[in-house]
Amino acid sequence: MKTRIVLYIIFLLLAFSKSSFSNxxxxxxxINKNLRCLIxxxxxIYDSQSDFAESxxxxxxxxxxxxxxxxxxxxxxxxxxxxxxxxxxxxNTKNFALWLLPILVFLVGGIIILTKFGxxxxxx
Amino acid sequence: xxxxxxxxxVLSFSSLIILFIISEFSNExxxxxxxxSKPLFYKISGTWGxxxxxxxxxxxxxxxxxxxxxxxxxxxxxxxxxxxxxxQEVIILGFLFFLLKASNPFNIIFPVPKEGLGLNxxxxxxxxxxxxxxxxxxYVTTSIVFSSSLAGLIxxxxxxxxxxxxxxxxxxxxxxxxxxxxxxxxxxxxxxGWGGFWFWxxxxxxxxxxxxxxxxxxxxxxxxxxxxxxxxxxxxxxIITFTLGICGTFLVRSGILNSVxxxxxxxxxxLYILFFLFFLIFLSVFIYFIYExxxxxxxxxxxxxxxxxxxxxxxxxxxxxxxVILIGTVxxxxxxVLSNEKISVGPPFFNxxxxxxxxxxxxxxxxxxxxxxxxxNYFSKKLKLIIIFILSIILSTIVSKFFGNTAxxxxxxxxxxxxxxxxxxxxxxxxxxxxxxxxxxxFGFSLLVLSILLNSIFSNEITSNMRVGDEIKFxxxxxxxQKLENTTEANFLKLIAxxxxxxxxxxxxxxxxxxxxxxxxxxxxxxxxxxxxxxxxRFLVINLVKENEYLNVRYQEKPFMLWIWISAITxxxxxxxxxxxxxxxxxx
Numbered sequence: 001m002k003t004r005i006v007l008y009i010i011f012l013l014l015a016f017s018k019s020s021f022s023n024x025x026x027x028x029x030x031i032n033k034n035l036r037c038l039i040x041x042x043x044x045i046y047d048s049q050s051d052f053a054e055s056x057x058x059x060x061x062x063x064x065x066x067x068x069x070x071x072x073x074x075x076x077x078x079x080x081x082x083x084x085x086x087x088x089x090x091x092n093t094k095n096f097a098l099w100l101l102p103i104l105v106f107l108v109g110g111i112i113i114l115t116k117f118g119x120x121x122x123x124x
Numbered sequence: 125x126x127x128x129x130x131x132x133x134v135l136s137f138s139s140l141i142i143l144f145i146i147s148e149f150s151n152e153x154x155x156x157x158x159x160x161s162k163p164l165f166y167k168i169s170g171t172w173g174x175x176x177x178x179x180x181x182x183x184x185x186x187x188x189x190x191x192x193x194x195x196x197x198x199x200x201x202x203x204x205x206x207x208x209x210x211x212q213e214v215i216i217l218g219f220l221f222f223l224l225k226a227s228n229p230f231n232i233i234f235p236v237p238k239e240g241l242g243l244n245x246x247x248x249x250x251x252x253x254x255x256x257x258x259x260x261x262x263y264v265t266t267s268i269v270f271s272s273s274l275a276g277l278i279x280x281x282x283x284x285x286x287x288x289x290x291x292x293x294x295x296x297x298x299x300x301x302x303x304x305x306x307x308x309x310x311x312x313x314x315x316x317g318w319g320g321f322w323f324w325x326x327x328x329x330x331x332x333x334x335x336x337x338x339x340x341x342x343x344x345x346x347x348x349x350x351x352x353x354x355x356x357x358x359x360x361x362x363i364i365t366f367t368l369g370i371c372g373t374f375l376v377r378s379g380i381l382n383s384v385x386x387x388x389x390x391x392x393x394x395l396y397i398l399f400f401l402f403f404l405i406f407l408s409v410f411i412y413f414i415y416e417x418x419x420x421x422x423x424x425x426x427x428x429x430x431x432x433x434x435x436x437x438x439x440x441x442x443x444x445x446x447x448v449i450l451i452g453t454v455x456x457x458x459x460x461v462l463s464n465e466k467i468s469v470g471p472p473f474f475n476x477x478x479x480x481x482x483x484x485x486x487x488x489x490x491x492x493x494x495x496x497x498x499x500x501n502y503f504s505k506k507l508k509l510i511i512i513f514i515l516s517i518i519l520s521t522i523v524s525k526f527f528g529n530t531a532x533x534x535x536x537x538x539x540x541x542x543x544x545x546x547x548x549x550x551x552x553x554x555x556x557x558x559x560x561x562x563x564x565x566x567f568g569f570s571l572l573v574l575s576i577l578l579n580s581i582f583s584n585e586i587t588s589n590m591r592v593g594d595e596i597k598f599x600x601x602x603x604x605x606q607k608l609e610n611t612t613e614a615n616f617l618k619l620i621a622x623x624x625x626x627x628x629x630x631x632x633x634x635x636x637x638x639x640x641x642x643x644x645x646x647x648x649x650x651x652x653x654x655x656x657x658x659x660x661x662r663f664l665v666i667n668l669v670k671e672n673e674y675l676n677v678r679y680q681e682k683p684f685m686l687w688i689w690i691s692a693i694t695x696x697x698x699x700x701x702x703x704x705x706x707x708x709x710x711x712x
Contacts, residue, residue: 029585036468042325044470047316049650049667049676087470094463098455102477105447109440117436 024064031060031073034087044087126194126209129216130187137171137184140229144171149240152231153177159242161615169253170243175377175393176229178256183219185257185264190216193268193293200281200289207275208268214407215267218400226393245616245642245649251311259304259331263369265297266334269341270366273359274411280418282359287349292703294345298338299699305331306692314652319585319663319680321688324471329453330372333446337365340442347435350497355419357439363408370401380457434492441485448477479537486540486573490547493562512550516542538577544570561705565698571691575684585680591673600628603679617641621666621675623653635664661685 032046037053045053045060063073077085089095140153144167149155157174158167166173172181190212197205223229272290276282308331313321322328341361344354374397427433452469460466520538548567555563586598590605597603606622618640625633635653642649652665660683667676 025586034470034472036470042323047320047323054669054676082466084466084468087468088472089467089469094459094465095467098451098459098467098469098473099477101451101455102444102448105451106440106444106481109443113436113440117433 027070028057028060028064031064031070032057034074035060035077036085036087038081038085126187126191130184130191133180133184133187136230137180140177140180141168141171144168144177147240149238150233150236151229152233153229155233155237155240157243158240159615160239162243162248163614165250165253166243166248170247172256173243173247173252176223176227178260179219179223179227180229181257182260182264183216183223185260186212186216186219186267189264189268193272197289200286201279204272204275204279204281207278208271211271211274212267215271215404218403222393222396222400226396242615242642245640245647246315249311249315251307252315255304255307255311258300258307262297262299262301262304263334265293265300266338266362266366266369268293269297269362270408273362274408277359277411277415277418280415282348282355282418283420284349284352287345287358291345291349294338294341295699295702298335298342299696299703301331301335301338302692302696302699305335306689306696310689313685314654315649319583319652319665319678319682321685324452324474326453327376329449330368330375333372333449333453334365334368336442336446336449337361337368340439340446341365343435343438343442347432351432352420353432354436356416359412361439363405363412367401367405367408370397370404374398374401375453429495431492431495431497434488434495437488438485438492441481441488444481445478448474452477479534482573483537483540486537486544486570489566489569490544493551493559493566494547512546513543516540516546534577534581537573538581541570541573541577545574561698561701563698564701565695568691568694568696568698571687571694575687575691579682579684579688582683583680585678587676587678589669589674590677591675596677598679602626603677605675605677608675613640615642617643623664623677625662625679633662635662637664637666639666639668656686658686659683 029046033044035045035056037043037045037048037050037056039052040048040050043053045056060073063076068076074086074088083090089098091099140151143151143154144158145164147154147158147160147167149158153174153176157170157177162170170177172178190209193212194205194209197208200208269290272286272293273282276286276290305328308328309321312323312328313319341358344358344361347354348358374394377393377397380394452473456467456469517539519542520535544566548563548570551563552560552567584599586596586603588596590596592605592608595602595604602625604624604626606624609620609622611618611620618638620636620638623635623637625635627633633655635655637653638651640649640651641647648668650665650667652663654664655662660681663680663682665678667678669676
């Protein structure tokens, strides 16, 4: 048991120590993948080859070069084009149900299982 | 009766194929989706590459399976069989009416046009020619499970014997759906995207949802067969699976969704399917509540460390994954209707909500199959399991340490999938031929998770603009654009770019991506050049840059791509084995 805990801690530390992006290209790709190409049918600007996507990619590149952070770039595009452009929906008043409903389903499912099959409750 | 229906469906479908082959443009469907210069193969596959034809195919498969069920269910009580067929008839009638009313494939056009409008070029692909039929086989067999569970419910026949008989259908359907989704994503990999194979696109999600509920059903029908538990849940899952299939058809056909896969839509059709969907849901809920008391009561006590508990856990998690996908797909639609605000729900959402839950899921999946029904002395095996667990943590730490920059949750997920991977290998060796269909499928699943993870961690790419003669450096390789060539094919113009990739150890690799310019309908597509090796794919795609002699080039190295496909095939192989294993036993 002890060894397992120690191993866990070691491995948590190892995992935390590295998490930044190694270069701009990777960051750029990540941002491109999270922005919707507004004139396409459900593609990110990363996946699209349309003129719109190409010019957006250039804008992203410039913003990174000018030193803007990932979050700043997203909010820049959000102000320009609305939330529709962001593939990662934000957690705010109108989206909270989107994020919380699945968790709610999970919890309700758990409660149903516990009440239906009392054994689990008895044992735990 | 059933035979005649099937016969006429075959007749009308084959006549539509013939119309496509002889390019009879007085037929509206042929006109809109075919073209004289199209190769014969795509003339035939064009038959179901459009809304009307695919619906006719759907009907054909539906009537075939109704007939097939009739022939293969002689050991069921007669009244249950008749009821099943009756529900099946209701479904067939619904689709038949839809076909005739809103999407008749045999509309006549006068005067007869000389030339057709052609099939969307990205659909002109051998994989996509077989993708819809395979997927349809999967969807349609869920209708048999649906009808049979309603019939069984009414007759009070939902018990372990029913489970034993319906299991075969569940597995057939699950196997076809798995293969269908696989084909679709292979196609997306080399045709649609820039190296992606799963986009969390609404249409993909829609095909995944019935698959997930079928996966839950596959497990829960086993619990019903072996232990006579979860009667009502099995019926509910059957209903959910089928309605999700119809719901998917509605969402795809109505054009509500914004998707890469939306090729044909029409609001009127959507309305009809919506109506039909509500009718079916209402019907099944109504039947469920009327006959609910006919379920055998099950107040069996369950022990914690048993197979049935782990099956319940499986269903719990799978239903959660299903709800994430369902809510992520339909929430934006509701939000837009209610508040007129448009939001996008993309890959980050699904990753954030699914990955943390996948970790315990994988661990349960490693332990569950090793437990026994009813009672189990789990603790005797504990030591070995923990050793494997530690081993997998070490392995994943090495992997993530070696290549750096991986997030914490990915590392833990990696550990969990290594765990499952090692345990399933152990099971595969130890158990041998006992229950091997399950072990193979589970092994395939662990391989799938592992390959997808390693693929997403180690993928590497470079994007650049190049002219003929240019070279770019990518880690220890040199990529050179040697020459361009124009050729004319039957129904498109082709621009081939010849690339040479030189590795450090002087091995050379030649890749020839293409740009195709189709004339009917006028479309430009990029054909990626892919070199598949055992451990990695090299993926090169080009793209025209406007008013410029440069080409936009993207080169990617994607490890373990092949293993993603292999693992998905392994998963369905388990299903196939199960279907045939069942048959053997019945013969004996």
